[in-house]
Amino acid sequence: xxxxxxxxxxxxxxxxxxxxxxxxxxxxxxxxxxxxxxxxxxxxxxxxxxxxxxxxxxxxxxxxxxxxxxxxxxxxxxxxxxxxxxxxxxxxxxxxxxxxxxxxxxxxxxxxxxxxxxxxxxxxxxxxxxxxxxxxxxxxxxxxxxxxxxxxxxxxxxxxxxxxxxxxxxxxxxxxxxxxxxxxxxxxxxxxxxxxxxxxxxxxxxxxxxxxxxxxxxxxxxxxxxxxxxxxxxxxxxxxxxxxxxxxxxxxxxxxxxxxxxxxxxxxxxxxxxxxxxxxxxxxxxxxxxxxxxxxxxxxxxxxxxxxxxxxxxxxxxxxxxxxxxxxxxxxxxxxxxxxxxxxxxxxxxxxxxxxxxxxxxxxxxxxxxxxxxxxxxxxxxxxxxxxxxxxxxxxxxxx
Amino acid sequence: xxxxxxxxxxxxxxxxxxxxxxxxxxxxxxxxxxxxxxxxxxxxxxxxxxxxxxxxxxxxxxxxxxxxxxxxxxxxxxxxxxxxxxxxxxxxxxxxxxxxxxxxxxxxxxxxxxxxxxxxxxxxxxxxxxxxxxxxxxxxxxxxxxxxxxxxxxxxxxxxxxxxxxxxxxxxxxxxxxxxxxxxxxxxxxxxxxxxxxxxxxxxxxxxxxxxxxxxxxxxxxxxxxxxxxxxxxxxxxxxxxxxxxxxxxxxxxxxxxxxxxxxxx
Numbered sequence: 001x002x003x004x005x006x007x008x009x010x011x012x013x014x015x016x017x018x019x020x021x022x023x024x025x026x027x028x029x030x031x032x033x034x035x036x037x038x039x040x041x042x043x044x045x046x047x048x049x050x051x052x053x054x055x056x057x058x059x060x061x062x063x064x065x066x067x068x069x070x071x072x073x074x075x076x077x078x079x080x081x082x083x084x085x086x087x088x089x090x091x092x093x094x095x096x097x098x099x100x101x102x103x104x105x106x107x108x109x110x111x112x113x114x115x116x117x118x119x120x121x122x123x124x125x126x127x128x129x130x131x132x133x134x135x136x137x138x139x140x141x142x143x144x145x146x147x148x149x150x151x152x153x154x155x156x157x158x159x160x161x162x163x164x165x166x167x168x169x170x171x172x173x174x175x176x177x178x179x180x181x182x183x184x185x186x187x188x189x190x191x192x193x194x195x196x197x198x199x200x201x202x203x204x205x206x207x208x209x210x211x212x213x214x215x216x217x218x219x220x221x222x223x224x225x226x227x228x229x230x231x232x233x234x235x236x237x238x239x240x241x242x243x244x245x246x247x248x249x250x251x252x253x254x255x256x257x258x259x260x261x262x263x264x265x266x267x268x269x270x271x272x273x274x275x276x277x278x279x280x281x282x283x284x285x286x287x288x289x290x291x292x293x294x295x296x297x298x299x300x301x302x303x304x305x306x307x308x309x310x311x312x313x314x315x316x317x318x319x320x321x322x323x324x325x326x327x328x329x330x331x332x333x334x335x336x337x338x339x340x341x342x343x344x345x346x347x348x349x350x351x352x353x354x355x356x357x358x359x360x361x362x363x364x365x366x367x368x369x370x371x372x373x374x375x376x377x378x379x380x381x382x383x384x385x386x387x388x389x390x391x392x393x394x395x396x397x398x399x400x
Numbered sequence: 401x402x403x404x405x406x407x408x409x410x411x412x413x414x415x416x417x418x419x420x421x422x423x424x425x426x427x428x429x430x431x432x433x434x435x436x437x438x439x440x441x442x443x444x445x446x447x448x449x450x451x452x453x454x455x456x457x458x459x460x461x462x463x464x465x466x467x468x469x470x471x472x473x474x475x476x477x478x479x480x481x482x483x484x485x486x487x488x489x490x491x492x493x494x495x496x497x498x499x500x501x502x503x504x505x506x507x508x509x510x511x512x513x514x515x516x517x518x519x520x521x522x523x524x525x526x527x528x529x530x531x532x533x534x535x536x537x538x539x540x541x542x543x544x545x546x547x548x549x550x551x552x553x554x555x556x557x558x559x560x561x562x563x564x565x566x567x568x569x570x571x572x573x574x575x576x577x578x579x580x581x582x583x584x585x586x587x588x589x590x591x592x593x594x595x596x597x598x599x600x601x602x603x604x605x606x607x608x609x610x611x612x613x614x615x616x617x618x619x620x621x622x623x624x625x626x627x628x629x630x631x632x633x634x635x636x637x638x639x640x641x642x643x644x645x646x647x648x649x650x651x652x653x654x655x656x657x658x659x660x661x662x663x664x665x666x
Contacts, residue, residue: 041593044580052563053578066604089491112561112594119558123541125436130540130564186534186655187570335572337525337651338512338666345525346494347508348501 011381030367033360050353056110059365063103071209078164228392282313289318429444471665484618504575535565
């Protein structure tokens with residue numbers, strides 16, 4: 001097998017520092033947003049006692065799900081022994097760590113008492129899926145960190161497969177945990193199902209790969225390194241499988257719900273009568289997030305790199321909107337305390353809850369995205385994560 | 401001539417005088433004792449009745465506090481239980497809040513209507529003090545907890561404001577404190593910005609030995625008598641007697657959470 005030379009990006013150009021500064025600016029906006037929310041309380045957000053988890057959770061959960069998915073490219077290399085993916089693995093691992101960091105930051109900074117993070121790290125209730133997630137997230141950082149180390153340090157290279165396998169199993173557990181945050185809730189009709197765990201796993205495959213592809217293409221384009229079509233086309237078809245699988249899970253989930261009379265009203269809310277949520281579901285999650293990317297990737301358009309990028313961007317957009325519908329749509333539909341009866345109260349029982357995200361919430365979420373990208377941008381400058389060339393000839397040598 | 405003491409004289413007279421004095425003293429001691437007894441007894445009786453619990457004594461699982469809501473007696477348009485709760489526990493009534501959607505509401509009046517029969521029902525809704533509380537299950541830090549006597553509470557000092565309990569509660573019983581609290585806070589009802597809170601069954605009153613809650617007192621005072629609070633484990637308590645006599649239901653009984661609040665007439 002041919003060897004691949006990994007090299008840091010120079011990172012001294014104006015373009016690099018503009019990117020760095022731009023991302024840094026968004027991190028700063030995120031920090032200011034947190035400070036504002038923390039100082040005045042959640043009263044300055046669009047969240048209330050009806051919509052208790054808002055836009056920050058949408059970003060946080062998306063980033064956490066995408067983080068575990070971003071690791072897939074590395075997993076394919078070391079767990080499933082596909083040589084073509086080996087040079088792609090280090091970026092995959094660092095992106096996984098960076099996205100997880102961004103997502104977790106948003107999650108903890110949106111706490112009502114984010115200053116009590118230490119309490120969350122020292123007081124545990126092992127019946128809580130949140131507690132399990134604290135360990136799953138920490139373990140993810142540790143395992144992916146070790147995995148990255150085995151990829152970068154030749155002296156420990158022999159442990160790479162073991163570390164990669166451990167990280168792969170862990171990321172499956174982690175996304176099971178993320179899906180189960182919702183799957184283990186009995187109160188709301190759209191939650192409380194084991195479907196959410198595997199559905200989140202398959203979503204992580206798609207979202208993570210879409211993010212990976214965009215970062216990879218951007219890194220190679222902006223540094224002037226060669227990125228051949230072999231890599232892009234292989235990943236293109238992988239994305240097709242993942243996006244199609246997401247669509248399959250979403251259809252199965254809603255079809256199952258539609259079979260149960262008690263869920264007809266809430267399904268009608270999401271699929272037909274839910275206003276913004278119905279629009280976001282059909283035009284965002286399904287059309288933009290699944291159907292259009294599939295059309296692009298499966299037709300001749302998918303041979304052009306710019307169209308692959310558009311497909312990836314749509315998968316990411318669809319993913320964020322899917323989280324919006326999953327997290328906020330499910331809360332917008334009122335709790336059914338007395339099935340069959342109309343309910344009215346001063347606490348907004350029996351009415352569909354509206355939600356308008358505030359500017360600080362948006363910037364806190366974007367701050368998480370910026371942290372993830374900033375960490376990646378910095379990491380490729382200081383670590384040898386990217387192969388000097390991924391042109392078709394180099395990649396072809398790997399396969400033989 | 402020496403002065404004569406009337407009590408001095410023959411031994412027989414002396415003895416008689418002493419007997420009279422002794423009787424008077426006894427009467428006095430008896431009367432004083434009776435008066436003291438009369439003064440102390442009600443206090444002793446009250447302690448017996450109220451079961452006030454010393455601070456160092458833990459809540460006991462021998463007791464299970466619960467509430468019976470008779471929706472057939474609950475007054476349409478009456479909000480006395482809500483007002484009393486707000487006054488007792490120091491949360492601002494929603495009508496006075498600048499942010500009604502974000503204002504905490506520990507208890508609310510729920511108006512129900514059957515769309516088919518037009519039958520209307522009124523009832524107060526609050527934390528149902530489940531024996532198997534989903535909020536306690538999901539709380540990452542253990543801040544949500546159930547006391548041995550069945551009261552579900554939030555530890556104000558370990559709540560991190562993650563709101564997972566609010567996502568988990570099937571009764572929409574919990575609120576997040578969204579903004580800085582004004583000075584309406586009560587010394588025995590700790591609250592705080594960024595923390596989640598809900599009905600405590602007036603735990604401060606229960607622990608003081610009042611044996612009732614603010615909403616129940618208000619409902620009784622209004623003459624509706626729709627609420628009864630008491631120990632569901634004590635077969636002789638009023639609530640236990642009533643629960644034996646009239647049919648009651650648990651809200652979302654399908655979830656099998658074994659609620660501390662039971663409803664009649666729903």
